[in-house]
Amino acid sequence: MVVEVGMSVVTSLPAAVQDVVWKAWREGESLRRIADRAGLQEHHVRRYLLRHGGVRPSLPRRSPRHLSPGEREEISRGIAAGFSARAIAEGLGRSASTVSREIARNGGRADYRATRADERARVEARRPRAPRLASDQRLRATVLSRLELDWSPQQIAAWLRREHPDEPGMWISHETIYRAVYLPASRNLPKSTYRRLRSGRTMRRPRLVKRSHGRGHLRDMVSIHHRPAIVADRIEPGHWEGDLVMGKRPSAVATLVERTTRYLKIVPLPDGIKAKDVSIAVARALFNVPPGMCKSLTWDRGREMADHAFLSALIDAPVYFCDPRSPWQRGTNENTNRLLRQYLPRRTNLAVTTGDDLDRIQKLLNQRPRRVLDWASPDELFWTTSRRLRLKPGQTETATPGRVPLLASRG
Template identity: 55%
Template sequence: MAGGEREEMSRGIAAGESARQLAGRPGRSPSTVSREIARNSGRDRYRAASADAAAYARGRRPKQAKLAQRPAPRARVEAKLALCWSPEQIAGWPRLQFPGDASMQIPHEAIYLSLYEPRRRQATDRSLTQRLRSARPMHRPKIARRPTGRGIIRATVSISARPAEAEDRKTPGHGEGDLVMGTRPSAVATLVERTSRCTAIVALPDGIRAEQVTPHLTRSLLGIPPRLRRTLTWDRGRETAEHQAVTAETRMPIYLCKPRSPWQRGTNENTHRLLRQYLTKGADLRTFSQADLDAIAHELNHRPRKTHGYRTPAEVYADLLDSGDALTA
């Protein structure tokens, strides 16, 4: 706010104008005018010259650190830093112990500045940076990593575009898939046929990035008879970033669920609950060979299911393979 504006405000205050009226002439916000008046002794003692001088003093740089100006809070801050309190804890604690006492309040930003800002380092004992959780003597600002393009899912096809025939399970050949995670970064991929609930488990010995998952997933899909490769619905994970390459190789379009919508792959999610009996979250799934996973899938596929009238997924899947009419593309 310029000196001329403050002079106009001073005259308006003397005339008894409200903050909204005072704000109208210079085109300022009423809240800006109210703050200007409050920080300069209020309406009864507001003077343009002293307000202008105070604004100039506040704007001068460099400013002395708050802790350098206040010995008592500085001693308290240093004592708490020595106890390995974080600056946020040091700033928050006085709000409970001394509510309403502005002299005891120090924002955590001021503590960090006193420790790291070169012009303010004399405000506190710099050796106390060793008591911070980072223990860094110098501040290292976070630098946003430039995107590399890896893991970005392009040309996604939403589940809303999936053929309606996939919904009622009457037409076989529509599958669901996702990763089952062990101790990171270990995982395996699962493929479940929606009609039969027949499951395949795919080893991922190389990792869970898209370029590591794609060859193993493609090989497993190619093992499915072409007439049963109608669609595949997958979670919206980065491992599907190369879904177009998988579709080009297998002729099986991949549809992605909406974010945070696991129920759109309900068959796959229920299968994962069964698999946790074999593949626990704390296990390194890279130790399971493809033969090990095939044995688990075989056991699961030969377990009777209530939804099939206690027939097994393997039996239902075999019937689908024998039924030429049902598999006509």
């Protein structure tokens, strides 16, 4: 159990209690609920999880050739009953020499204890290996350089396979990178590396389901159900999703994400979030996109869209609205806003964030490889697509050397 001595804490939880803690943690329970389920104090649970970086240590796999905890219990009972090593071995289906050596190496018949013998065997069976990022300095330096650009471990893992297709030694899984960041036993990156990750958390947490409660009611809205099916299928580029990202109220920025390419535009709102100010700022941002790349806009039911008819006239494109409490209908925008929170945390005073800062953040996010784009970047795909739209009938675009052709033209 957990024993507290002065200011130090010794954490050694029984296997059954560990199972309860990790099961509740994986289900997304709060620390208080986990403590109640495990019969511990909340701060003990927090320290235990922090010690392991929020990642359950992998359990060693035992070979069937080795004695199991149950078999050691049978040996202990056989000794207590006065059976010989040969008799105990026959009952277990093991050789007499296996049982005899087991008893001798753990104190003899007088001092043999099954639990202590099993723990000793587990410790001696360990075969520690040097972590990948500790033994390969080139790979370590490459991973660190991508982390400095705020790439996620999954983006790094995919990028390495694209950049080094013929060098398996430069391949690494995203889980190995996470473990190098969080697990003390595997940590071989600077301890503060977790700050470069999107969440900025000191330990990994399970994904939680978040619910949105919707906002307000607008007049003359055009429902998302009247939006053409071609928009939902992401076949045609030029359809955007938008929303506000709030900082320290009332400061905010607007985000616009193109559905097909996931290209992001961050729109500063220096004049506030009143409907007309938001409409003008959003329209100004969409004026600058290439021709043919603004065909519709989908928003939630926020009051900042009260002048949606005015905005629709400015951009010469329809504005559609999601159902109440249905943020998944703008899933592309919701996911992008979550990525943006790495740079613009809640309660940040966005009124003092400069346009250059927003441009830098926009560039960082648009140049990251994305799994949904087959590890191309939104910037790469957006401008490739916009160039294709400007081609005359019969023209074809020559693929850039070293790049995978994107949205290849048909016919």
